[in-house]
Structure formats: structure tokens, C-alpha cells
Amino acid sequence: MNLKELAQQLGLSPTTVSRALNGYPEVNESTRERVMAAAKRHHYRPNTRAIRLATGRAFAIGHVIPLATRHEIMNPIFADFIAGAGETYSKNGYDMVLSVVADEAEHQTYRDLKSRGTVDGMILHAPQMDDARIALLTDIGIPFVVHGRATGAALPYSWVDVNNRRAFQRATEFLLDLGHRRIALVNGLENMDFAIRRRTGFVDAMAARGLAADPALMSSDEMTEVSGYRAARAMLVQDDAPTAFLVASMISGMGVRRACEERGLALGRDVSIIIHDDDLSYMKNGEDVPIFTATRSSVREAGRLAAEMLLGIVADPALGPQQRLLEAELIIGQSTGPAPARHAPVLSATAKG
């Protein structure tokens, strides 16, 4: 059943039916009701393809997922983010189109998505330092919102991000207040912008107490269980092993925990761990009592917000670049406690400074 047929059934012109259905004012209310009723009765759904061609709009938002080497992105965080964004899209009658492409084809994919008119806007994932894609998308001239920020970007652009620096700064302060001095940072890949900011927060907080972050206690890798395990294990065998870990994600945190338990260290007593918790639906950080002390920020919520922001810009491109900085919550769990006694002398010595 299409518009023309429906119009014929009703003895009306397609024009009128179209207008009645789309809520235009220039149609008699009684006619509109008749049309609406008939549409419902015949289960009429306007053809998306036709609407898209006629209006010149795609009613779709694109997400590009680079494959291969930099597979950091096809991670659980991403799944929750698009779940959040997807909610917003369906609520607004938009489709979400995902392009999974080889790394080297990413730029071309953005160009095509625009020039073929497949989408009205895009979300940019996993920005890195000096990310070239921002200039690219700006150049292409398609509305976009970045999930995260890109240190070094010259142009203004729209983004939704967590205050990663502040989150890790606060987490570090929390550990320092507990008396920890040998604090390790198990970070994500440091070409990722969020990882850079987290490190800055960590280093700054240390510096504020007159402590230098020990490079031997800073690792940077993909946020998998295994890499967390390996980083922690390597640090724990050192002479002056860390008493606390700051970890980039729940998953790598589990690897860190494994390494600690393997050495017989009890969490919250012998060693402390703070993770960043993206509040993933299938990877809850405990329920009533959090497993890990954590800096928490829902990535799903970030997805929702980014999508809303983008739809706003698509609807009115004149809005210009918008930003939204989300603060992470510091959740106290069972994985942190005072620095173990054996470090007490070091602690008091340092505390003087």
C-alpha cells in the first residue's frame, strides 16, 4: 500500500493525504482524521526510500568502526555507547548505520557516507591526539559530534566527553590521602586522547604533593584483561612494588586483580585498586557494594547525550559547535584501603614534605 493507492481509496489527491499525515495545517481536520484512520486501517507506512529522496535527507546517523590494527574501538565500551545513542535515534525516527571498515579505508568511508547521502551526520569515535578526522569531517562539511576530545585540534568542534583528567586526579588524591605513595597507572593506549588526559590528571595530582610519577609504574596498552594482568605483574615483581593501582577500565582492572591475587595480595588491605568504571550494563561494578573503588561515568548516557546533540545540530546547523563535559563520580568500593604498614616510614617521611 503506497500513498497513491491510499489517496485513491479515499478519493483524495496524494498531496492532501501526504499533508494530512504529516500534520500540515492546510488540511481540513475532518479530512485529516479520515486519512489517519484509513492509513491505520491499511497499515500504511510511507516508504523510507522515497521520503529520503524527496526530502534530500537521510534520517540516519553514521558510526564508523575502524577494524584491524586499531581494534581498541570494537570494545565493550563501544557497545554500550551505541546502545545509548541508538535509543535516542529510534526515539527521533532516525536510523543508525554502522560501517565496519578497514583502518585505511576510514577516511574514504566518511567521504562516501557524505557524498552518497547515506547519513545526515556522524559520530566520531575514539579520538586520538591531533586526530586528523576532525579536520576531515569539518572539510567534508557534515555535522558530527566526537565522543571524546582530541588534544591539539585546531578547529572548534562538537563533543561529549568525561572529565578524564579530573577523574584521575581525584582518584589519585584519594589514594594519596590513604597514604599510598607508590601508585601505578595502568593506562589505555596513549595515542588515545582519554588516556593522555588521565595520565595528566594522575601526574598532576602526584606533583601537587611533591611526588614524581615513576615511569616504571606507568604502563599503556589496550584495555584487555590480559594486558592489565601483565602490566600489574611486571610492576609487582619490582623492588619497590606499588601499593596501589589506577586502572583504565573494569576489564583491565580484573587483570590487575588477578596479578595481585596471584601474589597473595589481598585487595583493600595489601594493595589498592581504583578503576574507571564505564557503568556497562553487563559488566556492573558490583551491585549494592562496588567491587572496585572507581571513577564512574555511564558511557551509555554519553551515547544518549552525543546523539541528542548531533540531532540538534542536524536540525539546525547554524547552532555551531557544542560541548558537554561530564564529571565522573568517585565510588568507594572494597578495593581500596590505607597503604600497608610496611610503607609507613616512607609515608611519614614523605608526608613531611
Add this chain to the structure above:
Amino acid sequence: MNLKELAQQLGLSPTTVSRALNGYPEVNESTRERVMAAAKRHHYRPNTRAIRLATGRAFAIGHVIPLATRHEIMNPIFADFIAGAGETYSKNGYDMVLSVVADEAEHQTYRDLKSRGTVDGMILHAPQMDDARIALLTDIGIPFVVHGRATGAALPYSWVDVNNRRAFQRATEFLLDLGHRRIALVNGLENMDFAIRRRTGFVDAMAARGLAADPALMSSDEMTEVSGYRAARAMLVQDDAPTAFLVASMISGMGVRRACEERGLALGRDVSIIIHDDDLSYMKNGEDVPIFTATRSSVREAGRLAAEMLLGIVADPALGPQQRLLEAELIIGQSTGPAPARHAPVLSATAKG
């Protein structure tokens, strides 16, 4: 730059240009080259929306993700599956459209996707026992492939699935051969079809050795870390605690491990764990040496295969229902070992039977 403009530039009709670009034979080779060159020079990309309307095809595949209550699906497995499927789609010039919808709107979403012509086919996720969606999609008359199977489905349909029954049967036999008798099953939600099959495999393998599966050692819940932890902890405090666990996923396996370690049980010595490993990219089961002994089957590969199957059916609907059963590999890791000595008498007694 559109077709008409390009044609004008070349002094040709749109018809000829279209044909030249699409490889039709009724165009002079030299003309075709001229057209191709001009198209490249002007970065011409045919408008997707127009192609779709003109051909009546969507060149897109839909994946519907139910939200809310049954959020089992927006899990890491799903992320890897769509990554695999997405690869296939891009390779074939198809888009992937994801619909994130509230549970109760799921059926209507399928209907709309079809009647509005947004997609040419769909992938059905997370089938349950007697899943009504199979009848629905059959009724709607759109090509679809199920990721998994639905016990009790009356009609034939296309699917790609892992042999879950066999995988868990073999895993159980492996544990039995190691002398374990008190084996626990930490399963996924048992309204999910895969969970039912896994339980069957477990129960059957036990029965084949004359052992009854103890209901107190079978749990069924979402596959999160926390639920794995809780299930295992509850079982470990029982009088006749299990010496081995069969766990539905890597993530819940990590919860089980936590519960074991909490009780001071060493993996592979005091207690054994076998998990099902979906071979997720960011959740590798170790690298050279697997952490867990596991039944492994790449869900990403399943995504690729399902997508290929679906595109095949879309291209030629006459093909009819197709099936693909993948066998899981049994990977021996460090989490399994002979049943602990204290059970030796039980073991020898049982071994006689």
C-alpha cells in the same frame, strides 16, 4: 555532482553514463573509459537514496536490539558479532542499520523495517525457546538469518549456530575424565536457547556416566561477572562443594574465579573451571597460554558467516532456508586439573559403576 550533470559534462545521456558505470554491456568500451575517468575526476558518487528508490532495494541489513529488561543482548558478544557481520556488509556494499528499541516495540520494529523498505533482510539475535519472532519474520516475508536456533520452532528457517550441546558435553567429559564428579554448571539465562542446549550437553554427559546432575549445582543467570561470582560462591559454601565449574562465558568465568580465589582455592589444583570462550577481541582468553580451559568458537566469525548467508538469500530468495553448525574447539588451559585428592575415594567408588 550528480548523474545528470556528469552526463552533460560528457555530452552523453544519463542512461549511457549510468550503464557505463554499472558495467552494462551495451556501451562502447572507449565510452565507458571516458565515463569512468570523468566520474573519478569529479569524485562522482551515485546518490544512495536515489539508487534505493529506483531499484526498490535498500542495500541494507537490519539488526534489532531490544532494550530494557532483556538486556542480555547488548553484551560484548553482540559487539563482536556485529563487527564480523559489518565486515561482510561493507565488503558487499551493504549498510548495517541497528535499531535499538524498547522490548515491547520489537515486533512492530520488524514490521516497520519491512513495510517502510528500510532493509532487505535482517539478523535475528538471541533466540529463545519457542521464539515468536521466527514466525513473525516468516509471516512478514523478509529474508532473515538467526544467530542461534530456537528449540520448538515449527517452521524451517536459516541459522548460524555453535554446537553448544556438543561443546558442553565434551567439556563435561573432559572434567569427568579428570576425575571430577561434583561438577557445577554456571549457565546463562535458560530462556535463551543456547543455554538450554548447553545444559542438555552437560546433563547428557553426566548421565552417560551414570551421574545425575545436581540441581543445587546448576545456576542460570545473566552472564555478568557478578552473577558468576555469586553463583559460584553459593555453591562453594555447600557441604559437598563442586570441584569443577562449567561456565557460560569468559566474563562470568572471571566471577567464578574470583569466588574460588576468595576461598583460597587454586585454579587447576583445588578447583577446575571450563568456560565457553567466544574469542572476543578485547577479552582474549590469554595469548600463548589460555587462562581458562575453554570451548572456543569465534562469535565474530559467526557474524561474518551469518551475514554472508543472509546476503546470499537476499540475492536469491529461492535458495530457501540454510543452516550452518559450527563446532567449538576444546582449548586446554591452566584452569583445569585432576580432581583434588580428597575426592579420590568418591572417584574410585564411582569409577566402578
Add this chain to the structure above:
DNA sequence: TGCGCTATCCAAAGCGGTTTGAAAATGATT
């Protein structure tokens, strides 16, 4: 030279909607 074939190209009709510009119907006003 003329006819039939094939190779090559084109005009025009869709695809199923939206939207513009105008016509018809209605109501208000004088």
C-alpha cells in the same frame, strides 16, 4: 544498392514520496 543485424546511444517513464503554484470551495463583507 539495399536489407537485416548488431552495436551504441537516447528519450522518457518510472520508483514513492514532498512541495510548489494554482484552482476550487467556502465564508465573510458590503
Add this chain to the structure above:
DNA sequence: AATCATTTTCAAACCGCTTTGGATAGCGCA
């Protein structure tokens, strides 16, 4: 009753491509 403004409806153009049904030209062969 005639006129004008407003509602309400419609015919037709358009979105950018594909595809059908010719038309034209070039060629081989009688």
C-alpha cells in the same frame, strides 16, 4: 448578489537514479 479573503484541495514538477522501448548508425552480405 457580487466581491474578496481564506480554506481546502489538487495537478504537476521534482528528488537522482534505473530501466524500458525505441532510434540511429555502422557493417556484412546478397
